[in-house]
Amino acid sequence: MIKSLFVAAAFTVVAAAPAAAQMPAGNAAAGEKVFAQCKTCHVTDKGVNRVGPSLHGVVGRKSGSVPGFKYSAANQKSGVTWTAPVLFQYLEAPMKFMPGTKMAFAGLKKPQDRADVIAFLATKK
Numbered sequence: 001m002i003k004s005l006f007v008a009a010a011f012t013v014v015a016a017a018p019a020a021a022q023m024p025a026g027n028a029a030a031g032e033k034v035f036a037q038c039k040t041c042h043v044t045d046k047g048v049n050r051v052g053p054s055l056h057g058v059v060g061r062k063s064g065s066v067p068g069f070k071y072s073a074a075n076q077k078s079g080v081t082w083t084a085p086v087l088f089q090y091l092e093a094p095m096k097f098m099p100g101t102k103m104a105f106a107g108l109k110k111p112q113d114r115a116d117v118i119a120f121l122a123t124k125k
């Protein structure tokens with residue numbers, strides 16, 4: 001009895017840890033405020049490129065795929081698909097995740113800010 005309880009508890013911890021530790025649940029309304037930091041360079045309108053490419057539909061999109069935007073070779077050829085977990089890693093330190101990118105942005109250190117801005121971007125499609 002005691003042994004089986006222990007096993008069940010250990011299993012729960014192992015199963016829950018990776019996903020929970022990586023990305024908290026995001027809030028799109030909070031993410032819109034975080035997005036203010038991206039607005040100097042990005043908009044979410046379809047086909048509108050500024051300093052950075054349009055982020056319309058970016059969640060789930062292949063990197064370097066916005067027509068008419070002149071990407072760096074690093075971004076163009078990264079072979080990355082911008083799923084939520086990939087964005088979560090990238091946005092912490094873009095220039096570390098993708099050496100050679102011309103996105104001059106230090107990153108969002110707070111995991112919650114990243115999860116929120118991703119939730120916001122996911123609504124833009």
Ligand code: HEC
Nearest residue numbers: 037038041051052063064065071072075101102103104105
């Ligand atoms: C100083 C300007 C600047 C800021 C601020 C900035 N970006 Fe960028 N971003 C860029 C540029 C320029 C690129 C293109 C990078 C390249 O080609 O190497 C880019 C690329 C990206 C890409 C890859 C898009 C693709 O089509 O492959 C994502 C995703 C992205 N930015 C998200 C964000 C988010 C989210 C924020 C705010 C938290 C942000 N950026 C802030 C300039 C910026």
